Amino acid sequence: MTESRQPVVFVHGLFLHATSWTPWVELFAEAGYAPTAPGWPNEPATVAEAREAPELVANTTIEDATDHFRKVIDSLDAPPVIIGHSFGGLITEKLLGEGYGAAGVAIDPAQIKGVLPLPLAQLRSGLPALGNPANLHRSVALTAKEFRFGFGNALPEAESDELFGKWSVPSPARPIFQAAAANFVLHSEAKVDTANSARGPLLLISGAEDHTAPAVVTRSTLRQYRDSTAVTQLREFEGRGHSLTIDHGWREVADAVLSWLKDQGL
Template identity: 35%
Template sequence: MTSTTKTPIVLIHGLWMTPTSWDTWAERFRAAGHDVIVPGWPGIDDRTVDDIRSNPAALKGVGLKQIADHYERIIRALPQKPIIMGHSFGGVITQMLADRGLGVAYVGVEPGQTAGVTALPASTLWTGTPILSNPFGRNGAKPLSKRHFHFTFGNDLPRSESDKLWKEYAVNSYNRVFFEGVTSVLNEKNGVTHVDYDRADRAPLLIMTGEIDHVVPPAIGKALVKKYRSTGSPAVVDYKEWPGRTHRIVSQDGWEEVADYALAWALEHAQQPAAA
């Protein structure tokens, strides 16, 4: 990691993806002078998409707490607290890390809901059907079909263009992560994704959604913000919805505007850096 006085940034990818899904934002933030750390989930690390597809065994049985603990170890080894941004299930992990007080500002980019946020639009349920339809596969690592990738990530594109992106980015699922995320929705106190919504000392949090996202529609982002704000906590929780954006918001045409907004917001609202 190169030396810099600017706040470091940790980027957390989501389900079905690898750290390469963040290449756009990571390079832009590095060009702005930030150290950017983009670790893979346990079992993904720095492996290639083809390698993971051919041998997904390391993804099996890995759950959300294990992933959050993995990122906590990485963050605590940094010389100062970072800005933490997470996409989709990476946004769930970002909220879990916020509950542990590990960052100076947080951005949930189309983040999944944490425990007790019960908004589950039909399109969101459909994205999980290939996994949730087989409870016996709870600890498996199911491949993501091209058809399902088109619905979840490429719904603004012709199928042929979506298929090209599938080949470049998509990997198997961590089935346990999806089951834990869904079951936590109905178990606010004891769900794996439990957070203290009324925490007063939580660093500022920004929730961003895409208008035509099938996985995390705006209804989920708005429900999350409502949940945090309903407690009366003085901690900052802001919301931004992006017209015409899908679940591929971090690389979809026009991603630069979204990335610049997220970074500007985080820098404006960041708490004073402190040792991690």
């Protein structure tokens, strides 16, 4: 009988399409896992289609997306490893805290409720959405310049522009508003059960030069887990920005995740 492969679910964040995980999916498949990278609710199948119909994802909330991935996980034969980037990292933390998944990896995760630091770079990276209150129920697309500040600031401009052209799509602005207001909302959808000691192991990853999810924010996120005895670790990559899952150095990050999963027996 063929031994079943460990499922892996990749969860992308805002302003990137699900297909941006393709190199990771291929690498994890080669490493013996059973990976999948579903899009967010109502996300079109291709970058081109997503750009043509931004209204399809407008007004999607953190809870809408989280529930979508709950259903994906429930359809699998075994608890998966959940790997998320940016708001996908926040969703990964929420799911793991709820007992979903065998383990979680949150890469440059969006700010969860309870995290207080708000660096100026992070505030500026959120302005394309937060700068207009009417964006709350809309989808928003970044310009190449905005993408460079929020994602590609640690890259040569030519590479940042190439990644923008290849992967960037309009995304719902509402999760950004929800995360920004999380500490002022009693039942915020950005809240994570960080005290759960029965959950699977969690690896937080940050890029030291990240503007969108600055390293100080990820270190503060780690401190939110101080009441849990479950494995919670942090790995910081020097000289890397928010693009670390899609730029020329993605393989270094992916290999680090594979190594960590091996250490966890997964």
